[in-house]
Amino acid sequence: MKNTIKISLSLLIIFLSIFFISCSSGEQTTENGTDEFTVTFVDYDGDVLKTINCDSQETCEIVPPEEPNNKENSKFLRWSFFESGFSEIDEDTEIKAIYNYDNRLLTIFGRSINMYSFFIMLGIIVALLLSLREAPRIGMKKDDFIDGFLWIVPVAILGSRLWYVIAEWDAFYDGSIGGLIQSFFGFQNGSFAGFAGLAIHGAFFTAVIMIILYARKRKLDIFKILDIVAVGFIIAQAFGRWGNFFNQEAHGGIVGGMNSEGEAILSIEQQFNYLRNTLHIPEFIVNNMFIIEEDKFAPIRGFYHPTFFYESIFNLLGFSIMLIIRRIKQIHFGEIFSFYLIWYGGLRIFIETMRTDPLTFEFLGQTFKLAIVTSVLMIIGGILVSIYLRTKRKGKTYAESKYTFDFKS
Numbered sequence: 001m002k003n004t005i006k007i008s009l010s011l012l013i014i015f016l017s018i019f020f021i022s023c024s025s026g027e028q029t030t031e032n033g034t035d036e037f038t039v040t041f042v043d044y045d046g047d048v049l050k051t052i053n054c055d056s057q058e059t060c061e062i063v064p065p066e067e068p069n070n071k072e073n074s075k076f077l078r079w080s081f082f083e084s085g086f087s088e089i090d091e092d093t094e095i096k097a098i099y100n101y102d103n104r105l106l107t108i109f110g111r112s113i114n115m116y117s118f119f120i121m122l123g124i125i126v127a128l129l130l131s132l133r134e135a136p137r138i139g140m141k142k143d144d145f146i147d148g149f150l151w152i153v154p155v156a157i158l159g160s161r162l163w164y165v166i167a168e169w170d171a172f173y174d175g176s177i178g179g180l181i182q183s184f185f186g187f188q189n190g191s192f193a194g195f196a197g198l199a200i201h202g203a204f205f206t207a208v209i210m211i212i213l214y215a216r217k218r219k220l221d222i223f224k225i226l227d228i229v230a231v232g233f234i235i236a237q238a239f240g241r242w243g244n245f246f247n248q249e250a251h252g253g254i255v256g257g258m259n260s261e262g263e264a265i266l267s268i269e270q271q272f273n274y275l276r277n278t279l280h281i282p283e284f285i286v287n288n289m290f291i292i293e294e295d296k297f298a299p300i301r302g303f304y305h306p307t308f309f310y311e312s313i314f315n316l317l318g319f320s321i322m323l324i325i326r327r328i329k330q331i332h333f334g335e336i337f338s339f340y341l342i343w344y345g346g347l348r349i350f351i352e353t354m355r356t357d358p359l360t361f362e363f364l365g366q367t368f369k370l371a372i373v374t375s376v377l378m379i380i381g382g383i384l385v386s387i388y389l390r391t392k393r394k395g396k397t398y399a400e401s402k403y404t405f406d407f408k409s
Helices: 002-023 083-088 115-138 142-167 177-184 200-218 222-247 268-278 283-288 307-325 335-352 370-392
Strands: 036-042 048-055 076-079 093-099 104-108 111-114 360-363 366-369
Touching: 076 283, 104 115, 111 115, 111 222, 115 142, 115 222, 142 177, 142 200, 142 222, 200 222, 200 370, 222 283, 222 307, 222 335, 268 283, 307 335, 335 370, 366 370
Parallel strands: 036 093
Antiparallel strands: 036 048, 076 093, 104 111, 360 366
């Protein structure tokens, strides 16, 4: 009898479970028994732009509203749902308007401070803090780095500008020295517009020259300083590249390439899926790599490779390696700097093969990419510096530094 009751209860529970599950399947039905769903187009701030009510039993024509233009200093890029998939929508769906990022950090008295400037300064500040932390560990004074920072950094920024201006001479020199000076310092139509164009190689070489002069004047070990600066330099570059992200610049070619007719080989959706699902790049980065304004660097509308992101990631990797190897007793002072020359030189060659906006120059009738030629010289220089340190400065190692360890192969 007990078994009969148990079986009956079990069957009742199963029946009720099936009944309630079927009743709560999540489908919305009208009094006439037809399934309905709503497609809502919303702006970046959640404002509803258009609502479409659909009946799943009938073909629903989903037409997006006109492209919105409601976000200050930003432009509409695309909808969060690709139109090719509109026909597959069969449930309540919210489709958001995606804009490119505002490249301003803040605006004071009508003048804007851009994210580009912010990230460059953030990188410089982080580099300085790391230098001040490391200096005592290798027997150097913090004051020496602060004094050097105050006059080397401004000169290095001017050096980066000079490098760019020389590379783009025809765009800056109009035949008059006065016009060249105004363009160099970012003056347009009598007002300051900011530096539009900096080259990291110019900043690097200017900084190295100034460091050598400063170290000799203060009678400091040049290679100790160069090691500390190299670590700061590579992390500053990792930060600085994010300024390019907000400006939608320093990017590579269109994802998938173009055919002989100048058309994209992959569809917009395929380009997105490659960056997001194949390379697993964060979606906010992928979205901002959708370039809509066609120019010589982005000749067609579509998703472009975020080379700024690739460079930033590998700079962070190089930075991590440098933090480790400068704790190895067998490493000579100056070899961190040597590593930087080789690492960044190789990285920049890789990046420049992808970028669409390289600085170039003519030599013997051939066109060369300035950054690639410079990077090759950096690699050669890094190898020569390492050889010199191993042969001429045999006793100058990190064994005299604090918090180091032995590395045995």
